[in-house]
Amino acid sequence: MNVSTWNVAGEDMCPHRLVLEHVTSRWGVLVLLALEERSYRFSELRRHIGRVSEKMLAQTLQTLERDGLVHRDAKPVIPPRVDYSLTALGREAAAQVRALSAWTDRRMGDVQKAREAYDQKARQAYDEARS
Amino acid sequence: MNVSTWNVAGEDMCPHRLVLEHVTSRWGVLVLLALEERSYRFSELRRHIGRVSEKMLAQTLQTLERDGLVHRDAKPVIPPRVDYSLTALGREAAAQVRALSAWTDRRMGDVQKAREAYDQKARQAYDEARS
């Protein structure tokens, strides 16, 4: 079964930090943002996100489903067809994530400038120490 | 030097995802929320957060400083004294993180219920398959 791969790691964390980790995890963010536009099938979602292994996508979807953010609709047909969409709770989560994502997007320029200044100063201090 | 421990991992990601990872990282969130209330000294912050190694705290602070979110004020005295606080940019980031954190806090009950329902169904399916 091993439903709770992710939970084992955080057994000593407060529970609401765990949800936050799921939601902001590498693939969690992308899944939420993708499903916010529309629902997706598994492989379709995989292609849309790109460079995600089947395993990680399945794992991410299961975790988000377990947390009640994603709805999984498996049709008993051959070949199998499974549609993923957001629940009401999931849409709330996606909105939060999008806000955060939009902020980083807006402020990216400032961050980049800060980084250059930081690296510049670090290099100066390094050269100074070598003389 | 090795300034960019975290960046190596994400060399193939779009840059604004990197900032997001820093901000929402395990210790990044806690640091931002702590520094939003007031400024802290290193060890003081370490005690306040709890269960964070010196290495991880230092690394987190450096990354956030490099991104221009945290201000580091090192006083040249003996014994050394270093104060950490948020920049204007950092306060914006902290506000976003707090919104997300507050959301997970509010909806924690719903998530927990969803989890129990999910585990319940999983157990049923498992027992059914064994009969």
Place this chain on the structure above:
DNA sequence: CGGGATCCTCACAGATACTG
């Protein structure tokens, strides 16, 4: 006191192969 340098380790990402 505030870190830097080193070593260790285990948990997680990814690749591969198989199944209903």
Place this chain on the structure above:
DNA sequence: CAGTATCTGTGAGGATCCCG
């Protein structure tokens, strides 16, 4: 097609020692 099972490496994270 939509997964699961299994194996393996690798790098984030922790412990320890050291120094200004």
